[in-house]
Amino acid sequence: MERLHPAPLGHGRLIRRLLLLVAAAFIFAFALVPLYDVLCQATGFNGKSSGRAGFGIGGLQTGEPSAPTSRVDSSRLLRVEFTGTVMPGLPWDMRPLTFSLDIHPGELQQVSYLVRNTTDHSITGQAVPSLSPGQAARYFDKIECFCFTRQTLGPGEAREMPLTFIIKPEIDRDITHITLSYAFFGIEDQDRNLTAAREAR
Numbered sequence: 001m002e003r004l005h006p007a008p009l010g011h012g013r014l015i016r017r018l019l020l021l022v023a024a025a026f027i028f029a030f031a032l033v034p035l036y037d038v039l040c041q042a043t044g045f046n047g048k049s050s051g052r053a054g055f056g057i058g059g060l061q062t063g064e065p066s067a068p069t070s071r072v073d074s075s076r077l078l079r080v081e082f083t084g085t086v087m088p089g090l091p092w093d094m095r096p097l098t099f100s101l102d103i104h105p106g107e108l109q110q111v112s113y114l115v116r117n118t119t120d121h122s123i124t125g126q127a128v129p130s131l132s133p134g135q136a137a138r139y140f141d142k143i144e145c146f147c148f149t150r151q152t153l154g155p156g157e158a159r160e161m162p163l164t165f166i167i168k169p170e171i172d173r174d175i176t177h178i179t180l181s182y183a184f185f186g187i188e189d190q191d192r193n194l195t196a197a198r199e200a201r
Contacts, residue, residue: 072106073169076176080167083181084113090125090186091118092153097160105139105169112160113146113182117153124152124187127161132179139171140178150187 080103082096098111117123127147131137142148146161153159167178 071169072104074104076105076173077102078105078167078171078175079177080109081177081179082111082113083179084184085181086125086184087186090123090184092116092123092125092184093118094182094184103167105167105171108143108164108166110144110162110164112162114158114160115151115153115184116158117156120155122152122154124150125184126150126187127182127184130181130183132181133175136167136171136175136178139168140180141166141168147182 079100081100082098084094084096086092086094093116094113096111096113101109101111103109115125127145129142129145129147131140142163142165144162144164146163151159151161
């Protein structure tokens, strides 16, 4: 007797399954960044600094900035260095206008980053901060920061983006040097991927 073999899946059904798999992968990848940031905000992992309360949908930070401290520890100085990078796929230039500061804990400080769109069309990006050493994150309060919202730059536009911060005087005396780094990610690619994933369902 001839063995019966199950009929192969139709091409349309196979394509639908593959599209659903791709959609699930896009959604998972899109959700990783805000979930990772929420974890880092809650635990201090990877040197995520404090400031506004947390991240909302699409990586936007929400909440109110911390109230400035009134006490300054003039008995010591901390060296703070500033760096910035642009992630692959985002055609921007970025650099700090101040590379380092020596400050007293508790002092209100302001620095700026210069960011430039090198293309002939508007692009939106989101900056994600991190601190080294990681244990300094709980004492680093961002009062005003360009990382709180998405930033849209027009064709060839350059913009100074301010950061106002305080390092709490309660910071461990063993910490004498802090590096604050920003990484800019492209938002439009993430939005397009999420839209494509939703349409594929």
